[in-house]
Structure formats: structure tokens, C-alpha cells
Amino acid sequence: xxxKAPPSSSWPLKIFPLFSMLGWILVxxxxxxxxxxxxxxxxxxxxxxxxxxRDAAENGSFLLRQLxxxxxxxxxxxxxxxxxxxxxxxxxxxxxxxxxxxxxxRGNVMARxxxxxxxxxxx
Amino acid sequence: xxxxxxxxxxxxxxxxxxxxxxxxYPALVLMGFLLLLISFFIGLMVLAPANLAFxxxxxxxxxxxxxxSSFVNANVTxxxxxxxxxxxKFFGLGLMLMGITMALGTIAGKLRLMGKVIASxxxxxxxxxxxxxxxxxxxxxxxALLGIMILLAVLIIGLVLAAGIVPAYWNHAIAGQxxxxxxxxxxxxxxxxxxxxxxWLNPLRLAGMAFLFTGITIALTVIIGTLNMQxxxxxxxxxxxxxxxx
Amino acid sequence: xxxxxxxxxxxxxxxxxxxxAIVITSLAIGIFNAQTAAAYFSESKAVRETSLxxxxxxxxxxxxxxxxxxxxxxxxxxxxIVMALRLIIDRLxxxxxxxxxxxxxxxxxxxxxxxxxxxxxxxxxxIGELILIWSFAVxxxxxxxxxxxxxxxxxxxxxxxxxxxxxxxxxxxxxxxxWLVPLKFLGIGTEFLAIIMGLATIIFILxxxxxxxxxxxxxxxxxxxxxxxxxxxxxAG
Numbered sequence: 001x002x003x004k005a006p007p008s009s010s011w012p013l014k015i016f017p018l019f020s021m022l023g024w025i026l027v028x029x030x031x032x033x034x035x036x037x038x039x040x041x042x043x044x045x046x047x048x049x050x051x052x053x054r055d056a057a058e059n060g061s062f063l064l065r066q067l068x069x070x071x072x073x074x075x076x077x078x079x080x081x082x083x084x085x086x087x088x089x090x091x092x093x094x095x096x097x098x099x100x101x102x103x104x105x106r107g108n109v110m111a112r113x114x115x116x117x118x119x120x121x122x123x
Numbered sequence: 124x125x126x127x128x129x130x131x132x133x134x135x136x137x138x139x140x141x142x143x144x145x146x147x148y149p150a151l152v153l154m155g156f157l158l159l160l161i162s163f164f165i166g167l168m169v170l171a172p173a174n175l176a177f178x179x180x181x182x183x184x185x186x187x188x189x190x191x192s193s194f195v196n197a198n199v200t201x202x203x204x205x206x207x208x209x210x211x212k213f214f215g216l217g218l219m220l221m222g223i224t225m226a227l228g229t230i231a232g233k234l235r236l237m238g239k240v241i242a243s244x245x246x247x248x249x250x251x252x253x254x255x256x257x258x259x260x261x262x263x264x265x266x267a268l269l270g271i272m273i274l275l276a277v278l279i280i281g282l283v284l285a286a287g288i289v290p291a292y293w294n295h296a297i298a299g300q301x302x303x304x305x306x307x308x309x310x311x312x313x314x315x316x317x318x319x320x321x322x323w324l325n326p327l328r329l330a331g332m333a334f335l336f337t338g339i340t341i342a343l344t345v346i347i348g349t350l351n352m353q354x355x356x357x358x359x360x361x362x363x364x365x366x367x368x369x
Numbered sequence: 370x371x372x373x374x375x376x377x378x379x380x381x382x383x384x385x386x387x388x389x390a391i392v393i394t395s396l397a398i399g400i401f402n403a404q405t406a407a408a409y410f411s412e413s414k415a416v417r418e419t420s421l422x423x424x425x426x427x428x429x430x431x432x433x434x435x436x437x438x439x440x441x442x443x444x445x446x447x448x449x450i451v452m453a454l455r456l457i458i459d460r461l462x463x464x465x466x467x468x469x470x471x472x473x474x475x476x477x478x479x480x481x482x483x484x485x486x487x488x489x490x491x492x493x494x495x496i497g498e499l500i501l502i503w504s505f506a507v508x509x510x511x512x513x514x515x516x517x518x519x520x521x522x523x524x525x526x527x528x529x530x531x532x533x534x535x536x537x538x539x540x541x542x543x544x545x546x547x548w549l550v551p552l553k554f555l556g557i558g559t560e561f562l563a564i565i566m567g568l569a570t571i572i573f574i575l576x577x578x579x580x581x582x583x584x585x586x587x588x589x590x591x592x593x594x595x596x597x598x599x600x601x602x603x604x605a606g
Binding site for chain 3: 220
């Protein structure tokens with residue numbers, strides 16, 4: 001009755017958890033870097049230095065290094081976090097992609113079982 | 124309801140409330156979409172005019188403008204709205220994702236009901252036992268709840284900042300008061316908070332979204348598991364019905 | 370029309386792959402952009418604002434168009450999910466039809482027709498994609514304005530007076546960004562709306578199918594008692 005391989009063993013169902021895990025890793029990385037690295041740096045840079053001092057920072061100074069970090073890091077970290085969100089979506093899409101096949105298989109089983117259920121009353 | 128006798132026993136709190144809310148998913152989704160529409164119109168009708176007003180003159184003129192001037196007011200408006208509107212927008216997206224999770228939960232429930240109705244047509248001695256509700260159902264409900272709570276907390280933080288420290292800082296002349304602020308002054312301390320909060324608040328709302336996506340992922344595994352199990356149970360019934368056990 | 374949409378829905382993995390490729394390209398451009406920013410901000414304010422004009426123009430313009438590109442990628446992935454849902458709806462209906470084939474045609478109960486929101490789902494998904502494509506186009510146009518404005522030294526931009534092309538350009542950039550950012554989210558929200566319409570259609574079909582199958586079993590049993598139904602007898606051996 002059930003000649004095809006069970007859909008539970010199909011490849012999308014095997015790899016979707018990897019995409020969900022990747023999503024969590026990338027979003028967690030953005031959160032950890034944001035909370036423990038970028039936010040304290042920004043608070044220190046803008047909250048402890050007068051504008052005149054920030055503007056006068058010379059090459060190689062600590063202030064310029066902080067500005068470099070605050071300006072450059074979000075430019076890769078934000079797309080990385082969004083790649084994490086996309087990764088969740090891919091995992092979900094993989095799960096959805098297995099459902100049509102499951103429905104076909106369940107429909108076949110239902111169609112073959114229907115007469116037996118109808119007859120079952122007699123027995 | 125036609126199939127009331129097939130309903131599962133009422134779960135404990137807070138799942139009882141969640142399950143009661145499940146059929147309300149269209150209302151949640153529409154509310155979320157409405158928040159996104161409101162955000163767009165705020166951008167178009169409040170933020171864009173504020174930006175046009177602020178950037179209407181050369182830097183020297185707009186930055187030397189005194190408190191109460193149209194430039195300082197426009198600057199306060201654009202910063203205040205940019206503080207809470209993004210959080211409001213993400214809360215709207217969160218409501219829509221929660222609606223999707225609830226709709227998936229409803230689908231799992233409908234599949235379970237269909238299985239029970241079909242099983243009820245099979246004679247008791249041949250009827251396969253009804254499987255228990257999978258533990259993952261509670262897990263996806265919790266993940267969705269946690270996700271929306273995080274987004275709500277982010278929205279509240281955004282509103283508190285937008286009502287407090289953000290206007291308190293920006294309601295000053297840029298050249299005359301903000302730029303000369305010395306280390307240790309109230310203004311510079313406020314600057315530290317005003318410029319640093321997006322670095323932790325933005326990833327926090329993504330974490331909220333991640334919980335909601337996890338809820339959807341788990342809800343789908345419940346649906347896939349139910350479909351698989353029902354196919355197996357029917358196949359097993361058919362096998363027994365065709366070749367009765369000796 | 371609906372048959373054509375049903376056939377197109379089978380191509381959903383392609384939409385998802387294109388979306389994923391766009392998101393990964395955005396990440397690569399973001400990493401490259403971060404290196405430009407690191408080089409730019411390693412110089413003193415006086416040097417970077419008067420000499421490193423190309424870098425500044427690149428940073429400002431990329432910051433405008435890249436997020437719209439990234440959202441287009443996310444939108445395509447969601448569009449793929451909507452198409453997968455359409456396929457699920459078609460398969461669900463076919464499964465119901467397959468079961469009812471066991472009954473003689475004149476005794477088959479009617480299967481539910483897809484509701485209006487199910488028929489509208491591909492249209493809503495398409496509107497969402499159009500919003501995201503339009504956002505990307507506006508992003509590119511605004512990025513071109515930013516490239517022109519920031520090709521000038523910052524002191525020149527700062528001294529530009531009311532009505533000057535430079536200040537008008539700056540106004541245009543900031544005003545456009547005010548509504549462009551929420552517009553992208555509205556595009557994503559429209560895709561979510563299409564997904565929920567698909568899920569609501571599945572719920573609708575499942576609810577009706579449960580009742581139809583229940584009814585079909587009863588019809589089958591009644592027929593079995595009164596007449597011989599070949600399909601039922603043959604299947605039951």
C-alpha cells in the first residue's frame with residue numbers, strides 16, 4: 001500500500017533544523033555583539049567625550065578606533081542578522097515544501113482505506 | 124459545533140487562553156498589518172515633512188537655531204518618531220507572525236479532528252488509539268508568546284525613550300548647547316544613552332522575531348508529524364482489515 | 370487563470386533560491402561596505418571630510434539601496450512560501466476528490482470550492498512583490514542622489530544654502546528615507562498577509578472536508594445496504 005519512501009525521511013525535513021539553528025546563531029551573535037560590545041562603546045564614545053575632542057581625534061587614536069568600530073561593525077552585522085532571519089524563512093519554506101508530497105501520500109492511503117471503513121460496519 | 128464530542132480536554136493556563144485565542148488569528152494579522160500601514164503614513168506625513176523642515180537651511184543656520192524655533196522643533200520631532208516608530212513597526216510584524224503561528228496551530232487541530240472523525244467510523248476493536256497531543260504544541264505556543272512579549276517590551280522601551288530622554292536631549296540648540304557639552308554634564312550623559320540604545324534595542328527585536336519564527340517552525344513539525352502519523356495509522360488499519368489477524 | 374497559477378506554483382523553489390541568493394549577496398556587499406567604512410573612519414575628520422569623497426559617496430549611497438535589496442530577497446523567499454501554500458491547497462483538494470471517487474458520481478457530496486481569500490492569495494503576494502520592487506527602484510534612485518551630493522566635500526555640503534541643488538538633494542534623501550523604510554516593511558507585511566490567506570484557505574478546506582468525508586462514509590454505508598457499489602466492493606476485496 002505504501003510503496004513510496006515515507007516523506008518523513010525526505011531531505012528537506014533532514015536539513016531544515018540546520019537552517020533554524022543557523023538563524024539562531026546569527027541573531028544571537030548580533031544580540032551579543034550589540035549588547036556587550038557596540039552599545040557600551042557607543043555610550044562611552046558619545047557620553048564621555050566632548051564633540052570637540054571627538055572631532056579632533058587624530059589617526060591611530062583610541063577615539064578614532066572607537067568611531068571606526070561603531071561605523072563599520074553595524075554595516076556587516078545588520079545584513080548578517082538579516083541573513084539569520086532569511087535562514088529561519090528557508091527552514092520554514094523547506095518544511096512547507098514537504099507537505100504537498102505528504103498530502104498526496106495521505107490522500108492515496110485515505111482513498112484506499114475509504115471502502116474498508118465503509119465495509120467495516122458490516123463486519 | 125458539529126464535532127464537539129471530539130474536542131480535547133481543556134489544557135491548563137496559560138495554554139487555555141492561548142488555545143481560546145487561536146481562532147482569532149485573522150484579527151491579529153489585520154491588526155499587525157494596520158500597524159504597518161500606520162507606520163508608513165507616519166513616515167509619509169510626519170517624518171518626511173520634519174526632515175524637509177530641518178534640512179531647509181544651511182548647517183550653520185539650522186544648528187544655531189534656538190530652542191522653540193522651527194528647526195529645533197523639527198529636529199525633536201524627527202528624532203522622537205524615529206525612536207518609537209521602528210519598534211511599533213516590528214510589533215506589527217510580530218503580531219502578523221503570531222497570527223501565522225496560531226493559524227498553523229488551528230490547522231494542526233483541524234487535522235487532529237479529521238483523524239478522530241474518521242477513526243470514530245471504524246469499529247472499536249479495529250480502531251487505532253488516538254495519539255496524545257504532542258508536547259511540541261505547548262513549545263510552539265510558548266515560543267510565539269515569548270517572541271511577542273519581547274517585541275512588546277521593545278515597543279514599551281521605545282515609547283519610554285521617545286517620551287523621555289530623546290526629546291530631553293534634542294530639545295536644545297545644536298551649536299549653542301549640544302556641541303559644547305562637557306564630559307560629566309547632563310547633556311553628554313544623555314548623548315551616551317541616546318546614541319547607544321539602537322545598538323542593543325535593534326538586535327533585541329530581532330531576537331523577538333527569532334522566537335516567533337521558531338514557533339512557526341515547531342508548529343509546522345506538529346502538522347507534518349500529524350499527517351505522517353495519520354497516513355501510518357490508516358495504512359495499518361487497512362493492512363489489518365485486508366488480512367485479519369489469525 | 371487559476372490553473373496557470375497552480376502550474377506556476379510548482380516553481381516555488383526557484384523563487385526561494387533567488388531570494389536566498391539576494392540575501393547572501395547583500396551580506397557580501399555589507400562586508401565590503403564595512404571595510405570601506407573602516408578605512409574611511411580610520412582617518413581624521415579633517416582628512417575624511419575633504420579628501421575621501423568617493424568613499425563617503427559609496428557609504429552613503431550603499432546605506433540607502435542595500436536594505437531595499439535585502440528586503441526584496443526576503444520578500445522573494447516569502448513569495449516562494451506563498452506559492453508552496455498554493456500547491457498544498459491544490460493537493461489537499463485533490464486528496465478529497467480521490468477519496469470521493471469510491472462513490473458513484475451521482476451520490477458524491479460536493480467538495481468545497483476555494484473561498485475568495487484563497488483565490489486572492491496569489492494577487493496579494495504579487496502586490497507585495499511589486500511594493501518591494503518599487504522600494505528597490507526608489508532606493509536606487511535615492512542612492513544616485515546621495516552619490517551626487519556626497520561627491521562634494523562635507524564643508525561645501527554644510528554651507529549649501531536654501532534652494533541650492535546640494536541642500537535640495539539632502540532634503541530629498543532624508544524625506545524619501547522617512548517613508549521608504551516603512552514601505553519595505555509594508556511589502557513584507559503584504560507577503561505575510563498572503564501567507565495567512567493561504568493558511569485560512571487550508572483551514573476552510575479541512576473544516577469542510579471533514580464534514581464531507583463523514584457524510585461520504587455514511588452515504589457509502591447506506592448504498593452498501595441497498596445496492597452493490599463496484600468501487601467499494603472491489604477495493605474491499
